[in-house]
Amino acid sequence: MQHRNDMNSEINNFLKSEGFETSNIYDHGAFDIVARKNLLILLVKTFGNIDGVNKTNSEEMKQLASIFLASPLIIGEKSRNGKLEDGVIYERYDIPTITLNTFKHMILYDEYPEIIADRGGYFVKINGNVLKEYRDKNSLSLKDLADMAHVSRATMYKYENDMVKVNTETAIILEEILGTKITVDINLLKPSESSENLKYSDDENTKILSKLGYGVISTNKSPFDAAAKIKNKESNPLIANVEKNRTPKTLEKMAVPLKDLSLITSSDSVFIVDNEKISESIGEIPVIKSWELNEFESSQDLLKLIKERKNN
Template identity: 45%
Template sequence: MSSTMPSHRDHVINEINELLFKHGFETSNIYDRSCFDLVARRELLLLLMKVLINVDGFSAAHAQEIKRVARTFLASPLLVGIKSKNEVLEEDVVYERHGIPVIAPTTLRNIVVEEIYPEIFADRGGYYVEIDGQIVKDVRESQDLSLKDLADLAHVSRETIYKYETGRVRAQPETAFLLESILNMRITLSVDLFQVPQQKNMDKKDEGEPRELVDLGFGVINTNRTPFDALAKAETQNVDVNKKTEPLITDLEKNRNQKVLKRMATNLKDLSDVIGTDAVFILEKKKKLDSIDGVPVVHSWEIGEMKDPAEFLKMLAERRECN
């Protein structure tokens, strides 16, 4: 099994990439050994996607990293998988691993092609749905049904109906679908797959590298499982270089040779195009170099002579325009 699984996974990734591209998404290259395999954008929706055969192989460390990147770019992390343990993931059901939503490839296809969003999510103890309690109450009252009347029809307790209406409990799918049949109204809510992870205190933006950017007034987050080295964003509110203060994706020199830097430049350009942000190399070499294969270069000694992030962003814009 171990000899066939990588090619199987590659096949799934390529199918997903083609699916997204055919339906209006701009997609990145595929990145192995990263917390995400590809980035996809359609209008305001930006996805960071990881594809696995067995979703139990998705580690907490990878989840933490993809969340940090997603928060920075207001993106939605999404894990697509085939199975968990020995069970195949079911169609139109949302699972979860380390706070990241998990779906099967067929579920993704239904969303992208048919705009059919899943309503059922898996949790400890089974499958559940969220009920729009206000709709249940409004329709029940419009049909002159008491809490007990509806409870008797749905074979649940009066207290359960009350909890549904007040949003205190989730329902099992069978009960929810029976209520929909009784009320002749959709009462279930689609699962919100495309959320941006909430900010956490673990994102320590003042401890990153390079220190020159931190000292200049940038928040910097270093990454270990991405095709780049760090994320940087101006912390001050008075930065105004064509109103462009989006986060930057950054690669550092780290004693890398020119061949490696050129390969990294390809990744930076690809990701910056899809994400819609700037990329930059921060180099320590004294030799003046304005760009590597179209990606602007700013030297550490140049940053040391700057007063604020605005100067850095201005230099970055000038070198970008020269390419």
């Protein structure tokens, strides 16, 4: 089995060779690599054994994907049931989980998997409209087509209305009946645009940002303390390290990933501190004092000061 460090290095080098900008490798958190090519942003986490995927880390990964409009992916080699198969999606906590070969084929050839491994076997998604068109063309009832495919009328109704996945055996039978492809490739590189599942924080360290109109996600397994986005408005995300009585030397170390990730994700980055002795920037990252935030009336005031200090 390939060591995770080797797998991350291979993925990083592969993405660079395909024109992606890539972050440093962060192998102890919610993601290992962040990569960008044009508007496509990837959050990648690797596992030798995908049974080691952690729910807490996965939830944070999904939250960040929503903030950054990124595609979260887990790349692994095996599970307790054996080696993972190429061209199959193994979901872990609603995050697509695939092999490295499957990942490379998506990037190189725009070839997306269509088979989903789930409890009870392998399943696919189908185009229900194709079933409806076939029935209408051949004057068949739901029950007629259901009988031909050896399923119930209720099940056929769900197939036509894209309400359930179809096991691969039934999909093969349906394609033989219709004489055409009905399975749907699943684009795993489609960004996570839904904000419905975002769980905004409002703790002591981030409530000031919340008052300025930001939706804030506090992080525990990422190289920054919080990620935020202005609610109900198109804007760059904000990633921040927030006052936690850290020493200037510690803050200087934390500035490296903050700068790295802000460039890849097109995010504004900032330190929010209480210490009056700390200068207005650390490692090119603007520093905002907590008392300054209290004087702001809107997010625009914050962004203006971040821009000024970044330019200086």
